[in-house]
Amino acid sequence: MPELPEVESLREFLDSHLTGQEIVRVLPLAVSVLKTWAPPLSAIEGTSVTSVGRHGKWLDIGAGGLHLVIHLARAGWLRWLDEIPAAPPRPGKGPLALRTRLASGSGFDLTEAGTAKRLAVHLVRDPAEVPAISRLGPDPLAAEFDRDALAALLAGERRRIKGALRDQSLIAGIGNAYSDEILHAARMSPFKPVGHLGDDEITTLYEVLRTTLGAAVERSRGVAAGRLKAEKKSGLRVHGRTGEPCPVCGDTIREVSFSDSSLQYCPTCQTGGKPLADRRMSRLLK
Structure with a gap:
């Protein structure tokens, strides 16, 4: 399971690769991955990424006043693609759970191995709308955590x-x-x-x-x-x-x-x- 150090590294990586990029499509491919329905995923499409943050083990991609927050859970992972394949992926085939395409042609996949599907994606206006984030304790690497x-x-x-x-x-x-x-x-x-x-x-x-x-x-x-x-x-x-x-x-x-x-x-x-x-x-x- 990715923990704070790995998620922080992913945050830094995504911050350098996503910030300023336009999101063209966010396509869920596993029934269980998307945990929210309003606003719809289409609301973030056509907007540009303004920030990439972290809340504990959660990634937070900010764009267009919305937040795409991701928890990789035990068997999930993020895979960066310099060039997204032209052919659309087939839902329900393999570990691919969600694909995000950018206007530049690059993007990232979320994958999850195994049968226990716990990878979670929320699209919200405020990360605190996600119950698990609102309940988080302090970050142990924060300056004020003495x-x-x-x-x-x-x-x-x-x-x-x-x-x-x-x-x-x-x-x-x-x-x-x-x-x-x-x-x-x-x-x-x-x-x-x-x-x-x-x-x-x-x-x-x-x-x-x-x-x-x-x-x-x-x-x-x-x-x-x-x-x-x-x-x-x-x-x-x-x-x-x-x-x-x-x-x-x-x-x-x-x-x-x-x-x-x-x-x-x-x-x-x-x-x-x-x-x-x-x-x-x-x-x-x-």
Whole structure:
């Protein structure tokens, strides 16, 4: 799933390629992709792009007083085309979900792999009209997001730290992969209750959160859209690396599986050498 660093890189890429360009056609090709009907997509056609923004993991293309906002979800992606094929695509064929054509002949496709169709496109007059955007917490890389802001967000939290970091209404943009990376760098168990964090641990968490996301943004900056997935994977130290040695201590990276996702961690660095129970396996053994 694209998270804050990858979406920020896509934003920068689109800002340089879209701003000032006229949108000729926005063509949805999957029934599930378009989440709004008024205004119609035709309302943005014939207008020029004035801005490309980001709200957490959402892209926001502004044109003609409207906003085309995009959430790539778990299996979605954006593919830039210097030249859009002349032949119109066939709906329902392959992963193609939406195509946007520009007057210059270039444009971009939105694609989504798999059967769980969660990629979402909204056309609205104000991004806050999208409920998921209106509920977003602060951006963790914003200048005003300091250590005290994080402490205030965590005050009174009863969840485990892994779940809190992934909650978009608490902090916008952090998903499964970067929460694993942040907690590994902070040497914290993903199951540690937020309420058990001391002042020094909150300071460490804040510093690691900012440096981990900031470094990922820098690695992604200037990388072509088609290479961002590979760039993200190459920069991850623990997430998606079950069975590999921890790059810090050499212990074996372990995994806890859930119904639709998994987390990775290092027992030596994060849990005092104790493996966490794999909840999926625990259920099977009962």
